[in-house]
Amino acid sequence: DQQVKQNSPSLSVQEGRISILNCDYTNSMFDYFLWYKKYPAEGPTFLISISSIKDKNEDGRFTVFLNKSAKHLSLHIVPSQPGDSAVYFCAAKGWGAQKLVFGQGTRLTINP
Amino acid sequence: KAGVTQTPRYLIKTRGQQVTLSCSPISGHRSVSWYQQTPGQGLQFLFEYFSETQRNKGNFPGRFSGRQFSNSRSEMNVSTLELGDSALYLCASSWGTGETGELFFGEGSRLTVL
Numbered sequence: 725d726q727q728v729k730q731n732s733p734s735l736s737v738q739e740g741r742i743s744i745l746n747c748d749y750t751n752s753m754f755d756y757f758l759w760y761k762k763y764p765a766e767g768p769t770f771l772i773s774i775s776s777i778k779d780k781n782e783d784g785r786f787t788v789f790l791n792k793s794a795k796h797l798s799l800h801i802v803p804s805q806p807g808d809s810a811v812y813f814c815a816a817k818g819w820g821a822q823k824l825v826f827g828q829g830t831r832l833t834i835n836p
Numbered sequence: 837k838a839g840v841t842q843t844p845r846y847l848i849k850t851r852g853q854q855v856t857l858s859c860s861p862i863s864g865h866r867s868v869s870w871y872q873q874t875p876g877q878g879l880q881f882l883f884e885y886f887s888e889t890q891r892n893k894g895n896f897p898g899r900f901s902g903r904q905f906s907n908s909r910s911e912m913n914v915s916t917l918e919l920g921d922s923a924l925y926l927c928a929s930s931w932g933t934g935e936t937g938e939l940f941f942g943e944g945s946r947l948t949v950l
Contacts, residue, residue, distance in 0.1 A: 728878075730878075733876075756936065756937050758937055758938065760941075765943065766943055767840070767926055767928075767941030767942050767943045767944055768879070768926070768941045769941070770938050770939070770940070773936060773937070773938065813878060813879065815879075815937070817937040821892070821937075822867055822869060822884050822886070822891060822892060822930070822932065822937070823869070823881050823884060823892045823894070824869075824879075824881065824937055824939065825881070826871075826878040826879040826880075827878050828876060828877060828878040829878050
């Protein structure tokens with residue numbers, strides 16, 4: 725039972741354009757959502773998060789949008805840079821829980 | 837500030853053997869979690885320890901076990917290895933309050949089972 729799904733295994737975007745990564749979830753008890761970025765041979769690093777009481781959180785070039793009614797969140801990267809090429813994981817957690825439920829990941833490639 | 841350290845980084849085992857992986861969390865962090873990453877499956881939660889106690893456990897067979905020491909360092913063990921256990925095993929640490937869910941990951945231990 726995949727509670728967090730990233731339906732696009734890969735995404736290719738031109739440098740300078742907007743990258744949009746999508747994530748769907750099924751568990752309405754999730755109250756916190758996070759995005760992690762992973763480079764090859766490195767561990768995932770935290771990128772940005774959003775609480776279920778918000779619908780948008782912005783940090784520099786990165787913005788996460790949450791649509792609770794659709795159980796959908798997205799990560800926008802504007803403008804996309806070559807260094808953004810990595811695998812992006814969406815994750816979710818329930819209130820007070822330490823366990824994160826991850827999606828399968830989306831490999832983002834930024835083309836010069 | 838030193839990050840999460842995992843050893844060994846790479847190892848090769850044969851079916852039926854057992855393996856122990858080690859994780860040293862960021863200083864001050866009391867929670868250590870373990871995740872398994874395989875192609876197409878994302879990161880699957882194995883277990884989480886806080887102050888030497890297992891607080892959560894994922895849906896893995898009993899061959900997978902772990903422990904945490906008084907200095908917060910953690911080990912995980914996999915016995916009777918199977919080919920399907922080949923994966924990247926990631927350790928993550930946090931303060932353990934569970935509020936934001938932000939975890940700090942190590943670089944992982946890549947296990948290959950032949």
